[in-house]
Amino acid sequence: MVRFDDVWLRYQHAGRPPEAEALRGISFEIEDGGFRWLTGPSGAGKTSLLKLIYLAEHPARGRIEILGTRATQGTRRETALLRRRIGVVYQDFRLLPQLDAYDNVALPMRLARRSEAQVQADVNEILRWVGLAHRLHARPDELSGGEQQRIAIARAVVARPRLLVADEPTGNLDDEQAERLMLLITALNKLGTTVIVATHNMGLVERYPFPRLSLEYGRLVHNG
Amino acid sequence: MARHRGDLLGLRAALSDRLLPVLVGAMSFLAALALGGALACATLAASWRGDTAAALTIQVPQPDDPDTANDGTRLAAVQRALAVDPDVQDAAVMSKAEMNRLISPWLGSDATTLGLSLPAVITAQWQGPGSTDKLASQLQRMSPGTLVKTGALWAARVAALTISLQACALAVLLVVALVAAAVVAVATRSGLAQLRETIDTVHGLGALDSDIAARFAARATWLALGGSAGGTLLALPALAWLAWLAAPFTGPARLGGFFNLPPALIALVPLLPAAAALIGWTTAQLTVRGWLRHLP
Numbered sequence: 001m002v003r004f005d006d007v008w009l010r011y012q013h014a015g016r017p018p019e020a021e022a023l024r025g026i027s028f029e030i031e032d033g034g035f036r037w038l039t040g041p042s043g044a045g046k047t048s049l050l051k052l053i054y055l056a057e058h059p060a061r062g063r064i065e066i067l068g069t070r071a072t073q074g075t076r077r078e079t080a081l082l083r084r085r086i087g088v089v090y091q092d093f094r095l096l097p098q099l100d101a102y103d104n105v106a107l108p109m110r111l112a113r114r115s116e117a118q119v120q121a122d123v124n125e126i127l128r129w130v131g132l133a134h135r136l137h138a139r140p141d142e143l144s145g146g147e148q149q150r151i152a153i154a155r156a157v158v159a160r161p162r163l164l165v166a167d168e169p170t171g172n173l174d175d176e177q178a179e180r181l182m183l184l185i186t187a188l189n190k191l192g193t194t195v196i197v198a199t200h201n202m203g204l205v206e207r208y209p210f211p212r213l214s215l216e217y218g219r220l221v222h223n224g
Numbered sequence: 225m226a227r228h229r230g231d232l233l234g235l236r237a238a239l240s241d242r243l244l245p246v247l248v249g250a251m252s253f254l255a256a257l258a259l260g261g262a263l264a265c266a267t268l269a270a271s272w273r274g275d276t277a278a279a280l281t282i283q284v285p286q287p288d289d290p291d292t293a294n295d296g297t298r299l300a301a302v303q304r305a306l307a308v309d310p311d312v313q314d315a316a317v318m319s320k321a322e323m324n325r326l327i328s329p330w331l332g333s334d335a336t337t338l339g340l341s342l343p344a345v346i347t348a349q350w351q352g353p354g355s356t357d358k359l360a361s362q363l364q365r366m367s368p369g370t371l372v373k374t375g376a377l378w379a380a381r382v383a384a385l386t387i388s389l390q391a392c393a394l395a396v397l398l399v400v401a402l403v404a405a406a407v408v409a410v411a412t413r414s415g416l417a418q419l420r421e422t423i424d425t426v427h428g429l430g431a432l433d434s435d436i437a438a439r440f441a442a443r444a445t446w447l448a449l450g451g452s453a454g455g456t457l458l459a460l461p462a463l464a465w466l467a468w469l470a471a472p473f474t475g476p477a478r479l480g481g482f483f484n485l486p487p488a489l490i491a492l493v494p495l496l497p498a499a500a501a502l503i504g505w506t507t508a509q510l511t512v513r514g515w516l517r518h519l520p
Contacts, residue, residue, distance in 0.1 A: 056428055058520055076433055079520075084430030094425040098234035107232070108429050155429075 002030040002053060002163065002194060007062030009048050009218075021060070022048040024218045030196065035189050037205050038198040040215035046198040047091060047167055049215065053196060054088045054165050055079055067162050067194075084112050087161030087193075089169045093152040095140040101127065101151050102136040108159040126154045129184060131177070145172040153181060157188055164188060166197045170204060182208055233422055233436070235443040238415040244407060244444070245451030248504070251404040252455030252496050255397055259496070260463045262393030263489045264470050269386035276375035276382060280312065280350040285369040287344035298367035299344045305362060311352030312359070318345040350374055401503060408444050408507040415440065416515050427519050437512040441505045448504030452497040463489065 009023040023045045030036050038046050051057040052064060055071060064071040069082055087108070095104045102123055109119045127133045130150040140148055149172040156164060164185065170178040182204065189195045196213075199205065205212065214222035287299035295301065299317070306315040318326075323345060324333075331338060350356060360372035416423065423436060467485050485493075 054428065056520060080427075080430050080432045082430075083428060086430075088428060090425075094421070094428075096232075096234070096422050096425060098231070098237070098422075103232075107426070110232075111426070111429055111431050111435065 001032050001065065001068060002028075002196070003063075003065040004028050004052075005063040005065075007052065007064055008060045009045075009052060009057060010060040011057075012060075022218055023052070023059075023215075026062070026220050028213060028220060028223050030194055032194055033189065033192045035186075035195045035210040036197075037208075037210055037212040038196055038215070039200070039202070039205065039212055040221075042200075044215040045218040046215055048218075049213075050088075050165050050167050050196065050198055053163070054086050055083055084108065084159070085162045087156035087159065087164045089149075089153050089156045089164075089166035091167040091171070093140075093148045095148055095151055095155075097140050100137045100139050101132060101143065101147075104140070104151055105154045105158050107155060112159060114159075122158055123154075126158045130154045131180070146174065146177060149173060150177065150181075153184070157184065160188070160191075161193060163194045164196070166195075168199060169197060170199065170201055178204065233419055233426065233439055235415065235419075235439060238418040239411060239440070239443045239447065241447060241450075244411045244447045245454065247407045248404050248448045248451035248500055249455030249458070251400045251407070252452035252500055253459045255400045255496055255499075256456050256459035256463060256493055257466075258393045258396040258400065259492055260459075260466060260485075260489055262390050262397075263486055263492070264466065265386055265389045265393065267486055267488075268470065269382055269389075272382050276379045278349045278351070279375040280348040280356065281373045282306070282346040282348065282363065283343040283371040283373075284346065284363075284367055285343045286341060291366050292368070293366070298370070301366040302346065302363055302370060305359075305366060306346065306348060309359060311350060313349045313351050315346055315348035318347060401499070404448070404500060405503050405507045408448060408504050409511045411447075412440055412444060412508045412511040413515065416512065423516075424519070427516070433513055433516045436516060437509045440512045441508040444504040444508035445501045449497050449501040452500030456493055456496045460485075460493070463493075 004026045007023060007026045008021055010021045011019045013019075026049065038049065040046050048057070052059060052071075053066060055066065058072050066082060067085055069078075071079075071082075074082065096107070099107070105127060106119045106123045109122060114122075124133065127136065130153060132147060132150055132154070135143065135147060138147075140151070143151065149169065153166070153169055156166065166185070169185075170181060173181060178201070185195055185197065186208065211224050212222060213220060282302065284299050284302050288297050290296070291298045291301035293301070303315065303317070306312045323342065327342075331340070352359075355376075356372050356374055360370075363370040363372060426436065463485055467489075
């Protein structure tokens with residue numbers, strides 16, 4: 001379950017005056033195994049909200065519960081272990097440049113200390129699914145934008161997370177790849193993974209009519 | 225498949241194998257010299273202190289006068305007493321020529337012609353465990369005015385000098401260790417800055433602070449160990465040369481076989497790379513964990 005209760009976010013950088021609130025009084029709840037689109041114009045706060053969900057930011061006010069755990073209240077170790085249960089597709093991919101495609105995808109499993117045999121089986125399977133089994137040894141700078149995005153998606157789902165958070169996951173994909181990705185995400189969702197996908201692609205939202213959270217100017221203007 | 229597991233973060237590029245080992249090597253070179261200095265100082269001081277503390281000088285005024293028992297001259301009585309004392313070894317009366325050589329700077333080339341009543345001087349080695357007070361009292365009774373002096377005062381001064389020199393050497397070691405730690409800390413912070421995005425990502429994927437710190441610490445440990453081993457090896461010829469210079473003062477029995485270095489130094493020098501590795505590991509761990517506190 002993901003639950004936000006009157007959550008506010010204000011970015012605060014050392015030595016600079018505080019910025020205006022990126023999120024204001026956000027409240028919603030997503031049941032276990034639920035799917036939500038997150039929509040809104042650029043700058044509405046979609047990425048900020050996702051950052052709170054994948055524990056990359058602390059709220060200025062309010063209460064956040066992720067997978068049954070109150071965010072910001074655990075120890076650093078507990079927070080790290082909670083992050084391992086969340087798969088994230090970053091808007092800018094964030095692939096490690098020194099690792100090849102295989103090792104980038106294997107990263108979450110290795111951090112979770114899974115056996116190498118399991119890593120090998122799962123990574124090869126997910127790379128086949130995203131159509132990149134032939135690019136195992138390519139480094140990120142040798143991959144196209146679309147291929148990098150598919151590697152980022154593979155990395156997010158390889159450890160079968162309980163919660164999948166994706167920020168514009170189809171932004172660099174053609175229609176066929178976008179459909180293939182949605183098949184993967186909905187399959188994971190059917191297996192019980194809670195999914196939140198931020199997107200500008202309203203065509204995709206219409207083809208997959210899941211409930212929607214809409215943001216404008218940091219406020220939640222639509223939920224359902 | 226364990227490819228890249230050894231350098232997940234790209235530390236080979238971010239934590240260079242050039243500057244850090246060279247600087248730690250230079251610190252280890254200095255540390256080896258300081259350690260050598262401290263041990264040489266201790267060895268020389270032990271040698272000098274032993275010689276000085278054991279030296280015994282007895283002055284017998286009016287040596288040709290009869291002793292209190294009227295059993296011969298005062299000098300003979302004192303000599304007899306010394307001969308039977310088991311704590312006194314190698315007692316010998318200083319010859320007139322030796323006396324003349326000793327006092328000639330003050331009284332001219334032939335002081336014996338001045339008609340002064342010079343005391344007889346006996347040199348000996350004190351082997352007893354305690355003070356010479358009992359011996360002095362005994363000799364005073366036989367020959368009033370007889371003085372017994374030991375090198376204890378000089379031995380105490382040598383000891384004080386030794387302690388101060390060793391303290392200086394330890395201070396040098398401490399400074400060297402702190403500089404080495406600072407070098408590792410700066411290199412680690414530089415590596416963290418270079419890998420900021422990578423660490424953000426790995427942290428976001430659920431890496432524990434201890435996982436990230438351990439990788440930095442492992443890299444820093446190897447670099448410090450390698451650099452220190454090199455610096456210590458380079459210091460060995462310098463230490464051997466210094467040991468050779470000090471050999472006449474310490475005596476061959478106090479030197480070891482390898483490069484003619486003191487055994488204590490041979491035992492301690494290999495610990496320098498281990499100490500550098502420990503400094504590298506600890507500093508990197510603390511630096512990385514402190515830096516990671518800024519991440520949520």
